[in-house]
Amino acid sequence: MKLTILGCHSATPRVNSHPTAQYLEIKNHHFLIDCGEGTQVQLRKYGVKFSKIKYIFISHLHGDHFFGLVGLISTFRLLNRETELHIYGPKGIKEVITLQLKLSNSWTHYPLYFHELTATGSELIFEDDKVEVHTIPLEHRIYTNGFLFKEKLGERKLNISAIKNYKEIEICDYQNLKIGRDFKLENGTIIKNKDLTLDPPAPKSYAFCSDTSYLPAIVPIIKEATCLYHETTFLKDKVALATTTKHSTAEQAAKIALQANVQQLIIGHYSGRYKNIEVFKTEAQEIFKNTHLAETGKVFEIN
Amino acid sequence: MKLTILGCHSATPRVNSHPTAQYLEIKNHHFLIDCGEGTQVQLRKYGVKFSKIKYIFISHLHGDHFFGLVGLISTFRLLNRETELHIYGPKGIKEVITLQLKLSNSWTHYPLYFHELTATGSELIFEDDKVEVHTIPLEHRIYTNGFLFKEKLGERKLNISAIKNYKEIEICDYQNLKIGRDFKLENGTIIKNKDLTLDPPAPKSYAFCSDTSYLPAIVPIIKEATCLYHETTFLKDKVALATTTKHSTAEQAAKIALQANVQQLIIGHYSGRYKNIEVFKTEAQEIFKNTHLAETGKVFEIN
Incomplete structure (x- = not known):
C-alpha cells in the first residue's frame, strides 16, 4: 500500500501550501481521497x-x-476519458457538480456515478475481492466522513517444500490449497491445509480522518489500523479554538492513535498560522512515538 | 492603467500553465477579470x-x-473580509456559487452582490465618475461576454503660466476652471476656459475578448481601444478546429485588432498543444505589428 500526499494544509491554498488531497494505491486500486483546489x-x-x-x-x-x-x-x-468514475461524498455533491457541468454545457462523455453518503454510523461503501472501504463518521461543522481502506485477507501461500512430500499433489490442486481446502490422498488420508500452506500476509488498512473534533468514538472503527492519518489543525495550546472549530490538536490525534493501537500515525491539515510544522510532530510524539508529518509530495509505504 | 496576467492558457491547468485570469488596475480600481482554478x-x-x-x-x-x-x-x-464584493457574470453564476456556500455552510460575512448578465447586445454594466465597463458580446459555445474598460475623460489641466497673467484668478477658482468654466474678470471681460487650461490626457481603454470565434461584429465596440486582449487558442493551420470549437486563430485576432485600429494587441488563451508560444506572435505580427504575448506574471503598462 502506498500513500502520496498531494496536499496537507488547511483552509486557503497558497503558493507552497496545498489543501487536502491524497492518492492511495492499494491492491491495484488507485483511490483519490479529497480534492482541494489545485489537486489536478x-x-x-x-x-x-x-x-x-x-x-x-x-x-x-x-x-x-x-x-x-x-x-x-x-x-x-477534455482528455477524452472513457473509463467510468465513481464519486463518494456527502449528499449535495451530485447537485453541485452537475449544476456546474450543466452551466458550462460540458457533460462528461464517460460514465460518472455519484454515491451520496448520509448515514451517521459507519457503513461499507465499496467492496470487491481485494479491498473494502468503510466510512468513519466524524464530528465537524458540517457532515463529514473519514474512510477506512482495508485489504481483504489474501489467499494462503503454498508451502512448496511441504507439498513436495506428496507426489499425488499436482499443480491443478494448488488453487484448492490456496483457498484453504485440505487434501485427500488416494489411500483416504487427509492432509490438513495448514500442513501444506502458510498464512497469507496480514491485511493492511489505512484510516483517513479529516476534519474532526477529538472523537474517541472512532476508535473501535479504526482499531489496529496499519496506518492512521488524523488531522492536527492546531497545537494543544489552541485546544479551545480546536473545540470551537471542531478540529483536533496534535496531542488529541496522538491520543486517538494510542487508543486505537494503530501501527503508525500520519498527521496533517496544519493551520496556516504555523510556519514550522515540526512542532506538530514533537507534540504528537510525546503521546505516540511512531508519528510522521504529512508533507506535500511525500510518499508513505504502508507495510 | 496596468494589467497583470495571472494566467493565459486554455482548458486544463498544469504546473506551469495557468488558466485565464487578469488583474487590471485602472483609475484606483482593482478589477479581476476571469478566475480559473488556482487564481487565488x-x-x-x-x-x-x-x-x-x-x-x-x-x-x-x-x-x-x-x-x-x-x-x-x-x-x-476566511480572511475576515468586510468590504463588499461585486461579481459580474452570466446568469447561473449566483446559483452555483451560493449552492456551494450553502453546502459548506460558509456564508460570507461580507456583502456579496451578483450582477447576472443575459443581454445579447453590448451594455453598460459599471459606471462611476472615473470608469465605465461595457460588455462585448462574444460568440462561443456558451453565453460569453468580453469587457471594455474605459477611463472617463478627466478634468482639464490648469495652465498655470496663462492663469498667472490674471491676478484676479485665485486658487478657489481653480476647480471651476478644471471642470471647463470660463472666467469673468471684474471689468466684465470673459476669459475662455481653453485659454486658461489644457486638454486632459486622452482616456485609455482596455478591451478583453475571450473566448470567441472570429467576430468582426465586435469591431465597432472596441474601436480605437488603447489595448485589446484577444484570445488566440490556435494558429491558422487549425482554423477549422477554431471554427468548430468557437475559438480564434492568431491571424484572426490580429485582423480584429487591425479593423478596430487599436493601439496594442495582447494575445493569449493558447491551446496546450503548442509548447512554444512565440509562433502565435509571429503569425499575428504578419497582420498587426504591435502584438504582444500574454505570459503568466507579465505586467503591461497601458499608456
Missing part, C-alpha cells in the same frame, strides 16, 4: 496517471477538501 | 492585495475561466 495540478506534478483513478472519496464539502473536484472531472472529459 | 494562488504569487479587489468580471462559465471563483470568495471570508 498536484496529480500532474507527482506523476499520477489520471486514467488510473476510478474512485474518488470526498470527506466533506468544505472548499479545502472539495473545490478541485469539478475541475478534475472536467479535465478528465 | 496566482494573486498571492504576484503580490496582489486581496482586499483591493471589489469587482470581479467573469466572461463565461467554462471551468478555465471560472472554477477558481468559489475558492476566492471563500478565502475572502
